[in-house]
Amino acid sequence: MKLLTRYRTRMAMPGRDEETLARLKVTCWRESYPGLLPQPLLDRLDARRDEVNWERHLQEGIAWIAEQSGAPVGFGHAEGAEVTTLYVRKADHGHGVGAALLTHLFDEISCFGRREAFLWVLEKNLKARGFYERMGGRLVARRPVGFPRYPEIMEVRYDFVLD
Numbered sequence: 001m002k003l004l005t006r007y008r009t010r011m012a013m014p015g016r017d018e019e020t021l022a023r024l025k026v027t028c029w030r031e032s033y034p035g036l037l038p039q040p041l042l043d044r045l046d047a048r049r050d051e052v053n054w055e056r057h058l059q060e061g062i063a064w065i066a067e068q069s070g071a072p073v074g075f076g077h078a079e080g081a082e083v084t085t086l087y088v089r090k091a092d093h094g095h096g097v098g099a100a101l102l103t104h105l106f107d108e109i110s111c112f113g114r115r116e117a118f119l120w121v122l123e124k125n126l127k128a129r130g131f132y133e134r135m136g137g138r139l140v141a142r143r144p145v146g147f148p149r150y151p152e153i154m155e156v157r158y159d160f161v162l163d
Helices: 017-030 040-043 046-062 099-112 128-133
Strands: 007-011 061-069 071-079 083-087 117-120 138-144 154-161
Touching: 007 099, 017 046, 017 061, 017 071, 017 083, 017 154, 040 128, 046 061, 046 071, 061 099, 071 099, 117 128, 128 154
Parallel strands: 083 117
Antiparallel strands: 007 061, 061 071, 071 083, 117 154, 138 154
16 A cells, blocks of 8 residues: 555544544535435535534544645544445545555454454445455445435445454
């Protein structure tokens, strides 16, 4: 894995980074999901509302943030053996940021004695699926995402064996 030196990663801190994570999630969804998720869903995203969720997520799991010149460009979150979130700004794709974040999360999961990790990704997100397969993920399941208004949107699960 190669992470260019212009990026730095750090652990997200409860009480400090909730707003950063919420804003970055909204930005990444709006950049990456047009055509994969319905536009009304993307239009309703609200970072301030999502901050409350991140307060809980940072208490129950662990997150890593990637920054370039102090500005956040990506982050990942894990809880238990699940990588619940991995987002990188579109402009920063292809520079090793996602791989570095995923590796940090796998290391955290391993520290708890787990030998496997998993994540769910939109079935139609072929770019992300290719990335997870290159990172060693094995496709094992498929299910509806769970948006009540959009039951046809599916996600797939990738399992990873941790070293």
